[in-house]
Amino acid sequence: MTLTPAEIIKIGLLARIKITPTDIEKYADIKKIIELAEKFKNVDTSDVHPMAHPHNITQRLRQDIVTETNQRNKLQQTAQQTELGLYLVPTVIE
């Protein structure tokens, strides 16, 4: 398979990781791992359900009642830029 520089840049965009021209060569070896996947691509899985999870369980549900308290101040202590309980980000809409 091929993994072109354009594809690497596109993946970088999806992954939100800045890719410089010198990085492209660094990520080219992703191809080797994907080529490993060729080993299982042709396995007959026509009657096999995907196994997303080791156990035969489904999402537990709970009563729709409030159980948690507001801990905004405590939990926002890990953020670098906040104001009035809001997270600050660079301007999105001018």
Added chain:
Amino acid sequence: MYNKTITELAKSLHKKELSSYELTTHYLNRISKYNPLLNAFITKTAEQALEAAKQADQMLAANRAGPLTGIPIAHKDIFCTQGIKTSCGSNMLDNFIAPYDATAVTKLNTAGTVLLGKTNMDEFAMGSSNENSYYGPVKNPWNLETVPGGSSGGSAAAVAARLTPAATGTDTGGSIRQPAALSGVTGIKPTYGRVSRWGMIAFASSLDQGGTITQTAEDAALLLNAMCGFDPKDSTSVNHPVPDFTTTLNNPLKNLKIGLPQEFFTADLDPKIGDAILAAAHNLEKLGANLVEITLPHSELTIPVYYIIAPAECSSNLARYDGIRFGYRAKNPKNLQDLYECTRADAFGDEVKHRIMLGTYVLSAGYYDAYYLQAQRVRRIISNDFTTAFKQVDIILGPTSPTTAFKFNSKKDRLNMYLSDIFTVGSSLAGLPGISIPCGTIDNLPVGMQLIGAAFNEALLLNVAHQYQQVTTWHQKIPPNFM
């Protein structure tokens, strides 16, 4: 004191032969002396440890102590510990002070353990050598030019050098078992869903599992008694009864059927490792077990499947690191997109970025069906191999790692490093429990034997491992420079 197991230390504490304060001070001094050499710890929590030790001593004096009260331990720096830096071995979380305790931490705190510190690890649990940490590599106490294994390398090295009697670890594709093997200690990954993942920083959500690294299976049983159990805060926590793992340690092994997968003992296996594993298997035969050749026919697909699924899940889990709510934040971004991209490019290490990129690729439009979905289907086929095997045998035995501890920078080829996980990823994909225990040495480097059990059968793993450790002494050996 440092050459005592938790079981022995607990007896001494309860008999008032020594205090938790003395014991904790002893280990803190060993950490001060040896950690600069090994780099096994990222954070030492001396003040909190001594305070917790004092409280433990009060409980012991009042005869209100349990089996783990006053026992010092270390936590892999992947577990959130309230008020204490929790870095996950990454620059991304170098400034992160966890606002809460992971459930596994709370359970061990409630049991009375004393936290010595947070151990070094491969960044975001991605690695098999502990060479991928922002805080520098960890050295193997058996040979300082070699790796301790990873990603729980700090925990493994710390226990091996007896800087702590035990430590927690996590295992996604082998990250407890492989470093336990390379460092000559006992490491167990429980069944997926046994130990709560709440507060355990996520790498691959369908694979991650918390466990222990200890000197003995008996000690692991004590710690797992405290750590395991249903947690409503973890939606993947399984509500399965937790037995007292210590009560079945001495069950006789007569007529136990032990399966040796033919795929684990091919001509490619280093003959010295093969010999050590087979010698260990014959020890178990002498204890009454029967060895049975079995097959896990899709073993050669386990690495390709794992290295599609785990990076895919990692790319999703690590999307939260965007510089906004916690962790590293890039300075002077041009705009929001630039903030995200620069934060992640700057603060993630190379291996993490590689896995995110790989995972993103296999989940992207046009590739999802061929790679990720197909990998999940083949995962079920791999899991079915184990189900079939456990109709014939009670437990599966094989090597933990294809090599002993290797030299730093010797596996520069990424694919070569990934192949280190060949014996461990299959049971991870199937969600099954596995334990690695020391069973020999080659050129003074430890060799680990792996036992894999049916789902929720950690008790049998611990029983077999304990019986093996009653007739051998590999687990008692301490690296000479740390005695």
